Amino acid sequence: MNLQIAKREQVKLRIGLSGASGFGKTYSALLLAYGITNDWNKIAIIDTENNSANLYAHMGRFNVLQLNDPYTPERYIEALNMCEKAKMEVVIIDSISHEWVGSGGCLQIHEQLGGRFQDWAKITPRHQAMVDAILKSTCHVLTTTRRKIDYSLDVNSNGKTKVVKHGTKEITRDGFEYELTVNFELINDNHMAVASKDRTGLFANKPEFVISAVVGRKLKEWCDLGFRKEDAIKEIEACETLEGLRHLYQKYASIKTEIHDLILERKAEIEHVVRQVVPSTSIVNVSKNNK
Numbered sequence: 001m002n003l004q005i006a007k008r009e010q011v012k013l014r015i016g017l018s019g020a021s022g023f024g025k026t027y028s029a030l031l032l033a034y035g036i037t038n039d040w041n042k043i044a045i046i047d048t049e050n051n052s053a054n055l056y057a058h059m060g061r062f063n064v065l066q067l068n069d070p071y072t073p074e075r076y077i078e079a080l081n082m083c084e085k086a087k088m089e090v091v092i093i094d095s096i097s098h099e100w101v102g103s104g105g106c107l108q109i110h111e112q113l114g115g116r117f118q119d120w121a122k123i124t125p126r127h128q129a130m131v132d133a134i135l136k137s138t139c140h141v142l143t144t145t146r147r148k149i150d151y152s153l154d155v156n157s158n159g160k161t162k163v164v165k166h167g168t169k170e171i172t173r174d175g176f177e178y179e180l181t182v183n184f185e186l187i188n189d190n191h192m193a194v195a196s197k198d199r200t201g202l203f204a205n206k207p208e209f210v211i212s213a214v215v216g217r218k219l220k221e222w223c224d225l226g227f228r229k230e231d232a233i234k235e236i237e238a239c240e241t242l243e244g245l246r247h248l249y250q251k252y253a254s255i256k257t258e259i260h261d262l263i264l265e266r267k268a269e270i271e272h273v274v275r276q277v278v279p280s281t282s283i284v285n286v287s288k289n290n291k
Helices: 025-037 052-059 073-085 097-101 106-113 117-135 213-238 242-251 253-276
Strands: 014-019 043-047 063-066 090-094 140-155 161-170 182-186 192-198
Touching (some): 014 025, 025 043, 025 090, 025 140, 025 213, 043 052, 043 073
Parallel strands (some): 014 140
Antiparallel strands (some): 140 161
16 A cells, blocks of 8 residues: 555546437447547447447448347456457447346346345446446447437427427436546437536536547547656657757647646757857967077
8 A cells, every 4th residue: 555646647538428319329439439549440349239330330440249138247248358359449338228228137137136125236246347347448448328318399590399309317327427537428419419527627518519530539638648748758858959859849749738848948958058068179379489
């Protein structure tokens, strides 16, 4: 047991996407995954949605692992382990809701045990084991979650009334959202999203937006920030030329604000050394006075 200074190492992302049916969870997850990896071959989808992932095959050559019922926590863990062994960089679990409410999922297991409160003592550790497998995975993990659907009558700018579909409560065990790095809620069928939970600070209190690969790249940059900053500091401190400093400033462009002062300090040190090293020439005057 040691007390040490807080330090963010290179971490793996745990991202949730939730929304009602038709709001674009799978499509948005694929865009995020591609932004994180920039390589479709390193993306795998654990598909519980009746082969729906194959509908997006035109986007790229990503991998699909079809997971059918029973949707027990152990089968989710097995599928995730298979993706890790295949050296995937990003795994999309589409969707996690089946582990809770699907055939063979936790609610059905509870009912089969008798439906008593004390029966949860047998189910909770199994569910938690799946959550732990996600949190400890060597891959970036994206999970999609269904939301219960509600409808309302809205009046548009032309004064016409239309029925609008809304997503309400997430269909999974309460509390899963708090385990995530970021949880995006897709709020309508235009694929607009907001961050309902955000540990990165990139999306909190920001207006609704459409998820794209650019969002994935921003998350990857945030994920690597601690790791990259350490590398940058070591290289800046070892740099001995102004041209080298300019190169490093561009190399670590994503963390310019974090290294700006260090760059200036090292620049001043290099310039000071240059001023001290003044070339000298020995001039020998030979006198030929034969007096």
